[in-house]
Amino acid sequence: xxxxxxxxxxxxxxxxxxxxxxxxxxxxxxxxxxxxxxxxxxxxxxxxxxxxxxxxxxxxxxxxxxxxxxxxxxxxxxxxxxxxxxxxxxxxxxxxxxxxxxxxxxxxxxxxxxxxxxxxxxxxxxxxxxxxxxxxxxxxxxxxxxxxxxxxxxxxxxxxxxxxxxxxxxxxxxxxxxxxxxxxxxxxxxxxxxxxxxxxxxxxxxxxxxxxxxxxxxxxxxxxxxxxxxxxxxxxxxxxxxxxxxxxxxxxxxxxxxxxxxxxxxxxxxxxxxxxxxxxxxxxxxxxxxxxxxxxxxxxxxxxxxxxxxxxxxxxxxxxxxxxxxxxxxxxxxxxxxxxxxxxxxxxxxxxxxxxxxxxxxxxxxxxxxxxxxxxxxxxxxxxxxxxxxxxxxxxxxxxxxxxxxxxxxxxxxxxxxxxxxxxxxxxxxxxxxxxxxxxxxxxxxxxxxxx
Numbered sequence: 001x002x003x004x005x006x007x008x009x010x011x012x013x014x015x016x017x018x019x020x021x022x023x024x025x026x027x028x029x030x031x032x033x034x035x036x037x038x039x040x041x042x043x044x045x046x047x048x049x050x051x052x053x054x055x056x057x058x059x060x061x062x063x064x065x066x067x068x069x070x071x072x073x074x075x076x077x078x079x080x081x082x083x084x085x086x087x088x089x090x091x092x093x094x095x096x097x098x099x100x101x102x103x104x105x106x107x108x109x110x111x112x113x114x115x116x117x118x119x120x121x122x123x124x125x126x127x128x129x130x131x132x133x134x135x136x137x138x139x140x141x142x143x144x145x146x147x148x149x150x151x152x153x154x155x156x157x158x159x160x161x162x163x164x165x166x167x168x169x170x171x172x173x174x175x176x177x178x179x180x181x182x183x184x185x186x187x188x189x190x191x192x193x194x195x196x197x198x199x200x201x202x203x204x205x206x207x208x209x210x211x212x213x214x215x216x217x218x219x220x221x222x223x224x225x226x227x228x229x230x231x232x233x234x235x236x237x238x239x240x241x242x243x244x245x246x247x248x249x250x251x252x253x254x255x256x257x258x259x260x261x262x263x264x265x266x267x268x269x270x271x272x273x274x275x276x277x278x279x280x281x282x283x284x285x286x287x288x289x290x291x292x293x294x295x296x297x298x299x300x301x302x303x304x305x306x307x308x309x310x311x312x313x314x315x316x317x318x319x320x321x322x323x324x325x326x327x328x329x330x331x332x333x334x335x336x337x338x339x340x341x342x343x344x345x346x347x348x349x350x351x352x353x354x355x356x357x358x359x360x361x362x363x364x365x366x367x368x369x370x371x372x373x374x375x376x377x378x379x380x381x382x383x384x385x386x387x388x389x390x391x392x393x394x395x396x397x398x399x400x401x402x403x404x405x406x407x408x409x410x411x412x413x414x415x416x417x418x419x420x421x422x423x424x425x426x427x428x429x430x431x432x433x434x435x436x437x438x439x440x441x442x443x444x445x446x447x448x449x450x451x452x
Contacts, residue, residue: 009069012049013038018069022059026052029062086237095237098127105240128236131243138250139228146221148256153214159263159320160207166265167200173271173306180275185282196270203265210257217254224249261323264296268335272308287448290345291334291436297324297366298332302440308335312443326366334436337362343405346417346449349381350442352397356380357444359405359412361432377412377426378437392424400447407434 009017013034020032028049030038038048045054088095093107100120111121171193178189231239231246272292275282293311295304300321303314311332321327338359349355358378365371378391381398392414402417407430414423438444 009072017073018065021062021065021069023062023065024052024054024059025056026050026054029065032061035059086235096124097121098124098240103240103244105237124236124240127240131240132232135228135232135243135247135250138247139225139232141253142221142225142228142250145253146218146225149214149218149221152257153211153218155259155320156207156211156214156257159259159322160204160211162318162320163200163203163207163263163265166267167196169306170196170265170267170271174274176306177271177274192270192274196265199265199269203263206260207263210260214257217257220254224252259320259322264320264322264324267295268292268308271306272335288450289446289448290343291446292336293438293446294324294333294335296322297326299326299328299330301330302332304332309446309448310443311438311440313441324366326371328367328369329371329439330441331356331366331371331437331439333360334438337433337435338405338407339430339433340407343407344403344449345436346400346402346447347438348400348445348447349398349440351399353440353442354380354382355442355444356391356439357401357403358391358414358437359403359434360437361434363432375432376437377428379414379424380439394423403436405434 011031021029023029088107091109095105276288293308361375372390381394402415404413413425
């Protein structure tokens with residue numbers, strides 16, 4: 001039976017495994033080189049077996065037979081390699097024991113040699129099961145790590161899409177504002193768009209590099225897992241011989257790639273206060289809003305307006321959970337922080353609604369429930385008295401609120417500008433940059449101020 005199987009892969013001319021087998025019209029196959037040598041020596045194109053004349057000088061390759069031969073050679077080489085691993089290269093004896101200290105299979109002669117003096121030995125069959133269990137445990141950890149990285153990759157891919165969306169949305173806003181300007185401002189529009197495109201490409205490139213790095217990690221882990229799974233299928237001696245190297249590979253742990261801070265488009269840089277930047281040219285038609293919202297910090301249930309001066313409670317928005325964004329309180333920060341000077345801004349709030357406005361430090365935590373624990377100076381209102389907020393509670397229902405920040409004197413004052421009535425003043429010593437913040441369950445509109 002074995003002889004018959006061997007004949008299936010043997011060339012009738014050279015009596016060896018086929019090398020690039022070609023097939024004749026009569027159905028017989030030969031090595032390509034063997035057939036050509038026969039034809040040259042006999043000066044005729046006849047089949048060396050049945051003597052049927054071939055009309056084709058260059059017969060086609062028998063791909064099916066070639067694949068079978070390659071598979072047969074791989075299996076034969078693997079069997080030979082496996083048998084050679086079972087034999088001790090020093091003494092020519094079969095490896096039956098496992099040296100616990102050296103972590104290698106050995107033969108009986110090795111056991112009695114000086115090299116293994118006072119070493120502990122175990123039967124190979126006794127060591128395979130616990131070692132496989134140990135390797136399987138490490139393999140499970142690798143598979144979990146691979147799963148985490150694949151999930152992170154999906155998050156990063158969605159972030160790239162969101163960056164593209166931000167870029168499109170911001171470009172649209174820029175164009176709307178530039179349409180209000182005269183022709184001599186077209187150069188300014190082009191310069192702004194160019195800067196946005198550069199940042200978009202920079203941010204996308206940064207995310208793509210992170211994705212490439214993640215793909216590299218995933219590929220390396222996949223290869224390690226595949227090699228380890230193959231190792232677990234090897235014979236006992238091969239497995240134990242390669243176990244230390246395999247174990248070392250699977251124990252290598254690469255840190256998870258984190259979402260970088262500042263990965264999103266800096267929208268306020270392009271669309272925020274754009275008319276004011278060209279105020280000297282267009283004083284008669286522009287308005288200046290003293291605080292522009294940073295949409296990258298807005299809770300996912302808040303929707304900023306296109307010009308970033310109004311925030312509305314709209315329900316769940318599909319946005320990345322980037323490090324700058326609030327994830328519990330329905331808050332958003334202003335885009336510009338203050339570390340000196342006097343600053344004033346007014347906002348319209350829904351009369352009787354739930355809102356909270358004030359300033360907070362740049363370093364204050366925006367995740368979880370700790371935002372109001374420290375470094376927040378604010379006033380708040382809730383007509384239903386359902387929420388108990390930190391800060392100064394405003395009892396009366398207001399339509400507008402004014403904030404006056406004097407950083408150098410360390411004061412934050414709140415007032416009702418419609419009634420010119422003072423509400424509350426905080427006195428402190430600022431040591432960090434502070435940002436305006438806004439929290440609402442309805443809407444807050446930041447109002448433009450006079451250029452004078």
